[in-house]
Amino acid sequence: MDPRTLEAVDRVPHGGASDTQLLDFSANTNPLTPPGTVSVYESAFSAARQYPVDDYCAFRAAAAEYIGTEGRRIIPSAGALAGMRLVFSLTVGPADSVAVPVPSFGEYAKEIRLQGGEPTFVPYDEILEVDPTEHTLVIVCNPNNPTGTGYPMAALHGLAERCQDAETTLLIDEAFLDFTDQPSMAGTENVVVARSLTKMFGLPGLRAGYLVATGQLRDQLDVARPAWTLSTPAAAVGTHCLDKLEFVTETRRRVETERQRMSQRLGERFAVHESVAPFLLCETDEPLTDVINAARAAGVVIRDATTFRGLDSHFRVAVKRPHENDQLLEALGV
Numbered sequence: 001m002d003p004r005t006l007e008a009v010d011r012v013p014h015g016g017a018s019d020t021q022l023l024d025f026s027a028n029t030n031p032l033t034p035p036g037t038v039s040v041y042e043s044a045f046s047a048a049r050q051y052p053v054d055d056y057c058a059f060r061a062a063a064a065e066y067i068g069t070e071g072r073r074i075i076p077s078a079g080a081l082a083g084m085r086l087v088f089s090l091t092v093g094p095a096d097s098v099a100v101p102v103p104s105f106g107e108y109a110k111e112i113r114l115q116g117g118e119p120t121f122v123p124y125d126e127i128l129e130v131d132p133t134e135h136t137l138v139i140v141c142n143p144n145n146p147t148g149t150g151y152p153m154a155a156l157h158g159l160a161e162r163c164q165d166a167e168t169t170l171l172i173d174e175a176f177l178d179f180t181d182q183p184s185m186a187g188t189e190n191v192v193v194a195r196s197l198t199k200m201f202g203l204p205g206l207r208a209g210y211l212v213a214t215g216q217l218r219d220q221l222d223v224a225r226p227a228w229t230l231s232t233p234a235a236a237v238g239t240h241c242l243d244k245l246e247f248v249t250e251t252r253r254r255v256e257t258e259r260q261r262m263s264q265r266l267g268e269r270f271a272v273h274e275s276v277a278p279f280l281l282c283e284t285d286e287p288l289t290d291v292i293n294a295a296r297a298a299g300v301v302i303r304d305a306t307t308f309r310g311l312d313s314h315f316r317v318a319v320k321r322p323h324e325n326d327q328l329l330e331a332l333g334v
Contacts, residue, residue, distance in 0.1 A: 001089065001114050009113050016204075022296070025317045025328050026303035028145070028176070028279045030202035030251060032321075034244035037201075037237055044236040052232045059235045062242040063210050067195065069187040075211040075221045076229045080175050080196035083211040085111050087192050088137075090220055091169050092117040096136040101127040103308035104141045105173065112137075121309065128155045132168035141173040143180065146305050146316045148275025156185055164190040169217065175199055176277045178248060179255055186212035192221075199278065200248060201241040208234040259319045265334045266317075278319045281305060288313055291332070298331035 016027040060074040077083030084107075092098060094116035100108045101124040109119040117137075122130050124144045128151060132138055138159070143150045156172070163170040170191045174184055178200035186193045193212040198204045208230055213221055230238070241247075255278045263272045263280055270282040284291050288306065292315060295302050305314035317328060 005113050005116055009110055019301075021299070023300045023324060023327055025320065025324075026301045027204065028277070028316075028318045029199055029204050030278070031324065032247075032251070033202045034241050034247040037203075037240060040240040041233050041237050044233040047236075048232040050232075052228050052230060052235060054227055054229075056230060056235055058239045059210075059230065059242075062239045063195070066242040066245075067184045067186045067193075067212065069184075069212055073187060073212050073214055073218055075213060075218070075225055076235070077194075077209045077211055077225065078229060078231075078234070079198065079207040080173065080194040080209040081107055081111075082207070082229075083194050083209055084108075084171065084173070085114075086221060086225055087169075087171055087194070087211065088112060088115050088117070090217070090224060091137050093136070097134060099127065099130045099132075099135045099138040101139060101141055101144060103146060103305075103310045104139075105145050106308065108139050108141075109309075123310075124149060128159050130159075132159070132163040132166040132170075135168055137169050137171060138163055139171045139173065141175075142182075142185075143176045143275070143277040145176065145277070146279065146281045146303070146308055146311075146314075147273050148277035148279060148281060149273075150180060150182065150276040153182065157188070160185065160188050160191050179252055179278045180276050181252070184212070187214060189214055190217075192217065197238050197241060200251060203237065203241070206234050206237060207231075208238040254321070255319050258322060258325050262317070262319060262325055262329065265329050266332065269332065269334045279316055280319065281314055281316050283314050285313070288315065291315060294333075295328075295331045298327075300328050300331040302328075302332075 056076045060071040063074045064071040088111050092115040096117040097120045098112045099122050100119040102121045112119045172185050173194045175196040196209040266272050270284050273281040303316040305311045305316045
């Protein structure tokens with residue numbers, strides 16, 4: 001990290017409501033967790049009185065089985081963002097250009113600047129056509145946040161091949177890929193995949209995730225990662241959740257059904273972006289603050305999406321359980 005960049009970098013706004021009396025649609029996390037999660041967390045308490053075993057064999061094995069790769073390729077991280085910071089620290093230097101999709105996750109640009117690099121903003125729907133010879137690193141968010149856009153596997157592999165030829169690292173943020181049936185790019189040469197347990201398993205406060213990498217970069221990431229990357233409870237709960245494939249399947253079905261229903265209803269009043277993710281991006285021709293404030297007055301928090309670069313009249317809503325979604329739709333008057 002380059003300390004000289006700190007004066008020019010600020011915190012990035014995110015979703016999430018602190019008032020527990022409000023129904024929070026601003027953060028895209030599953031309202032459910034896999035069965036048995038609480039018991040696993042409580043059982044890990046006594047073991048937390050000792051340092052974690054730093055190889056995380058059980059967690060790596062569970063993650064590898066879940067994503068379809070080899071255990072040694074798994075690099076544990078305290079959430080996907082911590083893993084991505086590790087990637088940036090090894091691949092981005094002062095004045096290096098990094099191709100960043102927009103609108104997309106705001107932390108990419110911040111983290112690149114902290115390393116002294118320069119984010120080069122590329123429209124999210126053009127990011128797969130970028131010329132990797134012009135960049136040290138290329139970032140793809142699949143599905144993209146906040147648009148919910150999913151990218152075809154053939155096009156992703158095409159970009160990966162061009163990045164390999166250019167000796168440019170490709171970072172694919174798959175935080176929301178769990179909600180689709182698309183296979184991961186994990187294990188593809190010269191590609192680093194970032195994954196999170198936050199979204200699918202409804203555990204944003206646990207801070208558990210992992211990277212998947214191959215070759216020399218995999219070795220460098222594993223050496224550079226902090227000791228005791230995951231807390232004992234995070235590793236235990238993560239290992240447990242990654243084995244609950246029926247829970248994942250049921251969640252995908254619910255989200256797909258509810259997303260279609262919500263999109264149709266919201267489309268009666270707003271322009272709704274097509275999405276494969278557990279959220280919907282909506283554009284309004286009404287004053288955005290009026291829409292946000294009216295929803296809040298009805299007990300619902302939605303995400304002001306104007307905090308994403310390039311958006312000026314948009315909000316984003318998560319896809320939750322049917323009765324919760326009904327409350328959102330009523331609060332938005334559709």
